[in-house]
Amino acid sequence: MRNVAIVGIGQTPVGELWEKSIRHLGHDAVVAAMHDAGIETADALYVGNMLSGELAGQEHLATLIADFVGLRGIEAAKVEAACASGAAALRVGVMAVASGQADVVIVAGVEKMTDTPIDETTAGLALAADQEYEVAEGATFVALNAMLMQRYMHEYGVSHRDFAPFPINAHANARNNPFAMFRSPITLDKYEKATVIAPPINILDSSPVCDGAAAVVLVPLERAREFGRHKRIVRVAASVTATDTIAIHDRRDPLFLEAAYLSSQRAYAQAGLGPEDIDLFELHDAFSIMSVLSLEACGFAPRGRGIELGQSGAITLGGKIPITTMGGLKARGHPVGATGIYQVVEAVQQLRGEAGANQLPHAHVAMTQNIGGSGATIITHILVGEE
Amino acid sequence: MHIARNWRVKHQRYSLTGEICHHCGAKVFPPRDVCPECTQPAYEPVRLSGLGEVYSFTTVYEAPTGFEAQAPYHLALIKLVEGPMLTAQLTDVDPNEVRIGMPVEMVTRKLSQEGDEGLIQYGYKFRPRIQAKAA
Incomplete structure (x- = not known):
């Protein structure tokens, strides 16, 4: 197997992008990544997307985007794994380059969610849950996460207000990210007074419905110097997918994200690293509770104490384990199938030293984690910056 | 719409019918024909x-x-x-x-x-x- 490097990144702004169709979003991100890598062609394009058929009425998405960026003729395929579609596509791209099947691979994540009325988008997102035994009973995605948060508060005796540092940190970091959807800071007071959607979850616990696209270019590590003009090369040190039951009620312990545990443990083993080596963690903060459960399952805190990493400031840019350094799903935005690639693009910015005002002084090892459903597909990547 | 999809799960929806695993004794709901506890086959219906x-x-x-x-x-x-x-x-x-x-x-x-x-x-x-x- 060959080592794989990321030599190009591109992203579109995240938001309600009514002037852009799904093909144009994909086009903009792919062209930006190709420009960043200094390439004019590629062997393959893999596109992570969850809802193009449901919300944009367009399947066969990767071939469409390949055509619209002038790459007609290359291999192209869409990869779907609910909200983890972006990282799932990256995993396919990594396997293609590592195995020697392809040398230059573009991986994009694309999602268009704001053309449709909100109840259609909500119903689309619920397709990631168990249709016969969760959705048929009236479950929504917010409701499933709300039940996890409620149980967490009950089991560990914490209050809703204890979760505030997570969205506050995300919004603070998005302020300096020109691609982020919400660039305004929020306060504890604003968090406590926010509209409740499904108690205890309120609007500021939740990532927004939005549009966006991001892309990366992968090549074999030994050829990385031929591409782009970046001082630091970013190596993919680990790429791991793990799964759990789709329905929360089928899990032995709903408050333990077993797929996050499995994928992070296998990723640590692949990279020869541990949680103590991770300089930043782009985690999947679709809801505040997910950040806490992810930090616990990945070994950054014992069970029931992940929430303390918020209160102590450990998750901030100056803390021990900075998360959502460019705004995360909460404030950069969560265009579902694109999110996994946004996370990687932002991690590469940090590792290259291109994160602007949010640049961490010692960013050598970054971890990204993309979650599909309420914890059913969890994909972890570890990226290492090399001189 | 979706008539067959709903008809197939009528026993689960109307009478909470799951399955029992004869290997470990676990009761299973929703039915999945494989015991989630011991991964052995579990086919026999049981009403919860x-x-x-x-x-x-x-x-x-x-x-x-x-x-x-x-x-x-x-x-x-x-x-x-x-x-x-x-x-x-x-x-x-x-x-x-x-x-x-x-x-x-x-x-x-x-x-x-x-x-x-x-x-x-x-x-x-x-x-x-x-x-x-x-x-």
């Missing part, structure tokens, strides 16, 4: 008691299509006395009474409706346990 308690809950204010008429409604994870957990709505309940650990029992209610002329789906919901008081 419908008794359980609330593991967690929330209130759905923004209901998905087909559920609008009922909103707001309580959604809960119910831990059945036989072991399995399931997702279901709470019904016939005072909103201030709902709590984790509350004993509940299954009842059959209307779940959702596909417009004025579409299919009406029925299935299990759970209400505060009445049987226990009578006993």
Whole structure:
């Protein structure tokens, strides 16, 4: 197997992008990544997307985007794994380059969610849950996460207000990210007074419905110097997918994200690293509770104490384990199938030293984690910056 | 719409029929033909008691299509006395009474409706346990 490097990144702004169709979003991100890598062609394009058929009425998405960026003729395929579609596509791209099947691979994540009325988008997102035994009973995605948060508060005796540092940190970091959807800071007071959607979850616990696209270019590590003009090369040190039951009620312990545990443990083993080596963690903060459960399952805190990493400031840019350094799903935005690639693009910015005002002084090892459903597909990547 | 899809799960929806594993004795719901405890085949149907308690809950204010008429409604994870957990709505309940650990029992209610002329789906919901008081 060959080592794989990321030599190009591109992203579109995240938001309600009514002037852009799904093909144009994909086009903009792919062209930006190709420009960043200094390439004019590629062997393959893999596109992570969850809802193009449901919300944009367009399947066969990767071939469409390949055509619209002038790459007609290359291999192209869409990869779907609910909200983890972006990282799932990256995993396919990594396997293609590592195995020697392809040398230059573009991986994009694309999602268009704001053309449709909100109840259609909500119903689309619920397709990631168990249709016969969760959705048929009236479950929504917010409701499933709300039940996890409620149980967490009950089991560990914490209050809703204890979760505030997570969205506050995300919004603070998005302020300096020109691609982020919400660039305004929020306060504890604003968090406590926010509209409740499904108690205890309120609007500021939740990532927004939005549009966006991001892309990366992968090549074999030994050829990385031929591409782009970046001082630091970013190596993919680990790429791991793990799964759990789709329905929360089928899990032995709903408050333990077993797929996050499995994928992070296998990723640590692949990279020869541990949680103590991770300089930043782009985690999947679709809801505040997910950040806490992810930090616990990945070994950054014992069970029931992940929430303390918020209160102590450990998750901030100056803390021990900075998360959502460019705004995360909460404030950069969560265009579902694109999110996994946004996370990687932002991690590469940090590792290259291109994160602007949010640049961490010692960013050598970054971890990204993309979650599909309420914890059913969890994909972890570890990226290492090399001189 | 979706008639066959709903017809296939009628025993689960109307009579809470799961499966029993003859290898380890676990009761399984929803039925999946493979025991989640010991991974051995589990095919024999078994009707569950419908008794359980609330593991967690929330209130759905923004209901998905087909559920609008009922909103707001309580959604809960119910831990059945036989072991399995399931997702279901709470019904016939005072909103201030709902709590984790509350004993509940299954009842059959209307779940959702596909417009004025579409299919009406029925299935299990759970209400505060009445049987226990009578006993």
